[in-house]
Amino acid sequence: MLRLAVACLVVADGRPTAARTLLRVDDFRTELPLSVASSTLLQPPADGYSQLVDREELTVKKGDAMAFCGVLGFGMLAFYAVQQGLIPELRTRTWRLLSGTGSLFITVLLFMAMKKSWKLRAGASTQESRLYADIFSCVRFLILLFGVPALLRWRDNAALRILGTHLIGFAGADAFADVLRRDPFALHAGYYLLGVISMVLLLLCLLFTCKKLRGAWQEYDESKERQEHEATGFIIGFLISMFVRFAITGSLPGSKKAGGIRLTHLIWMMAVTGTSMKLYVMTSFLSAKVNAAERSVWFQRSLKIGKESCAMTMAWMIFYFVQWFFWHIYAVDLTVEAGKYSTALSVAVTLSGLVMLTLLVATFVAQKLGRSTLSLTELDNVFSLQTAFAWEMAFYAVSVSGVTSGIEDATAKALSGVMWIVFLLFLVVPPWYLHMVPKVAEENKSPQDEKADAEAKASPESKSEAEAKAPAAGAAAVPPAPTPAASAAAAAAPAAPTPAPAPAAPDVKPPAAE
Structure with a gap:
C-alpha cells in the first residue's frame, strides 16, 4: 500500500513512469520542505541529544573527581x-x-x-x-x-x-x-x-x-x-x-x-x-x-x-x-x-x-x-x-x-x-x-654505608690524637738521663744501708656493729 501511494504521488507530480520502481520512502522523505527537514531530520532526537549532554557532564565529573x-x-x-x-x-x-x-x-x-x-x-x-x-x-x-x-x-x-x-x-x-x-x-x-x-x-x-x-x-x-x-x-x-x-x-x-x-x-x-x-x-x-x-x-x-x-x-x-x-x-x-x-x-x-x-x-x-x-x-x-x-x-x-x-x-x-x-x-x-x-x-648510599663511612672518618682522627698524647705522657713518666759527673759521684758515695722491714701490724678486728 505504501509503494502504491508513493507511485500515485509520482505520477501526479508528472515524473516518468520508469522512476516508479526506483523510488523509496527515504527518497520521498528528502523531498519535504526545507524547514521540516532541517528541524526534524538533520538534528538528533531530543532524547539522544540529552543523553550526549549527560554523558559529557558525567565525563567532566569523573575528571574532577580524579x-x-x-x-x-x-x-x-x-x-x-x-x-x-x-x-x-x-x-x-x-x-x-x-x-x-x-x-x-x-x-x-x-x-x-x-x-x-x-x-x-x-x-x-x-x-x-x-x-x-x-x-x-x-x-x-x-x-x-x-x-x-x-x-x-x-x-x-x-x-x-x-x-x-x-x-x-x-x-x-x-x-x-x-x-x-x-x-x-x-x-x-x-x-x-x-x-x-x-x-x-x-x-x-x-x-x-x-x-x-x-x-x-x-x-x-x-x-x-x-x-x-x-x-x-x-x-x-x-x-x-x-x-x-x-x-x-x-x-x-x-x-x-x-x-x-x-x-x-x-x-x-x-x-x-x-x-x-x-x-x-x-x-x-x-x-x-x-x-x-x-x-x-x-x-x-x-x-x-x-x-x-x-x-x-x-x-x-x-x-x-x-x-x-x-x-x-x-x-x-x-x-x-x-x-x-x-x-x-x-x-x-x-x-x-x-x-x-x-x-x-x-x-x-x-x-x-x-x-x-x-x-x-x-x-x-x-x-x-x-x-x-x-x-x-x-x-x-x-x-x-x-x-x-x-x-x-x-x-x-x-x-x-x-x-x-x-x-x-x-x-x-x-x-x-x-x-x-x-x-x-x-x-x-644506604644508612649502614653512611654509618661505616662516618666511623671510618672518625677513627683516624681519634688514632692521631691518641698518638699525639702518648709521647707526652711517656716523657713525663721517664726520668731524664743522668749526666757523667752525677754518675761518677754516685759510684764514689757509700751504699746506703738497707732498711729493716717494718713490723707487721697487729690483727685488729673491727668492733661489731651495735
Whole structure:
C-alpha cells in the first residue's frame, strides 16, 4: 500500500513512469520542505541529544573527581613517606622522587613556554618558520649538551644534576623528534627506524666529542659523567618509543593522520612494554654481575648508557601504554574536550598510584632482605618521568588548553598560554628550589654505608690524637738521663744501708656493729 501511494504521488507530480520502481520512502522523505527537514531530520532526537549532554557532564565529573582524589592522595602519601622515621631509605627515595618530578615538570613547562613564544615571534606557521624552529631546537640542544655539565660541575647537588639531565634530555628529544618529522623519515616506519639509528649514532658522536673537549675521555668517573649518561638514555628511550608507536599505529605520533586507539594497538603496546621491562631487568642483572672496574673505560660507559636507555625505554612505554588505555576508554578520537581532560587526569592519578605503590613495596622488601635500592638511580629517573609528565599534561590540559580553547585569535591564544605557563612556574619553582633541593642526598648510599663511612672518618682522627698524647705522657713518666759527673759521684758515695722491714701490724678486728 505504501509503494502504491508513493507511485500515485509520482505520477501526479508528472515524473516518468520508469522512476516508479526506483523510488523509496527515504527518497520521498528528502523531498519535504526545507524547514521540516532541517528541524526534524538533520538534528538528533531530543532524547539522544540529552543523553550526549549527560554523558559529557558525567565525563567532566569523573575528571574532577580524579583530579581531587589524585592530588590529595599523592600529597598525603608523599607527606607520610618523608615524615616517617622507620625506613630512612623510603624517606630518601621519596625526596628524590619529589625533586625529580618538580625538575622535569619545570623543564617541560619551560620548553612549552619557548614554543609558544616562538609562535608569537614567527606568527603563522609556514615551511620557512618550521625550518627555523628546527634549527633553533638543534642549536639549543648543542648549547645545553656542552654548557650545562660545565656550569653545574661546581654545584655538588643531586637535584641540580637531575635538572641538568632533564634539560639536556628534553632538548635532545625535542630536536631529534623535529628532524625525524620530515621526509623521508615520516613516510614509513622503516624509514623512521633508519632515522632513529642515525640520530643515536650522531648522539654518541656528540657525547664522545664533549668528553674529548673536556679531556676526560681516557678516565671514567661515574659521579662526573652520570648527568650525560642519564640524558643520553632519556633521548634514546624517547626515540625508541616514537618508533614503536609509529610501527603499531601506522602513522607518525602527533601528526594529523593519527587515528584512534584500537584494542589491537593496546595488545601490541602491552607486549612491547613487557619486553622493555625484561630488558631493563637483564641489563641490571648483568651490571651487578660483571665487575666493570676491571673492564675498559668504554665498556663501563657503554654498560651505563645501555642500562639507562633500557630503563627510560621502559618508562616511556609504561607511560604511553597507560595513556592509550584511557584514550581507548574515554574517547577513541579524543574529539570531545571533556574526554581529553578526563584522560589526562586519569593517567596522572593512575601513574602516581603505581609509582608510590612500587616505591613502597620495593623499599619494604629490600629492607626485609637486608638490601638497599639507593644504588638503582635509574628507578629515580623512571619514577620521575611517570609522575612529572603525567601531571604536566594534566595541568596543561586543564589550565592552559582549557582556558585558551575559546580564544579565536592565534596571537592572543599564544600569549594567554605563555602567561598561564609562567604562572605555573611561579607556583612550582620556589618550593622546589627552597625545600626539595636541600633535602636530596647526593651520595647513593644506604644508612649502614653512611654509618661505616662516618666511623671510618672518625677513627683516624681519634688514632692521631691518641698518638699525639702518648709521647707526652711517656716523657713525663721517664726520668731524664743522668749526666757523667752525677754518675761518677754516685759510684764514689757509700751504699746506703738497707732498711729493716717494718713490723707487721697487729690483727685488729673491727668492733661489731651495735
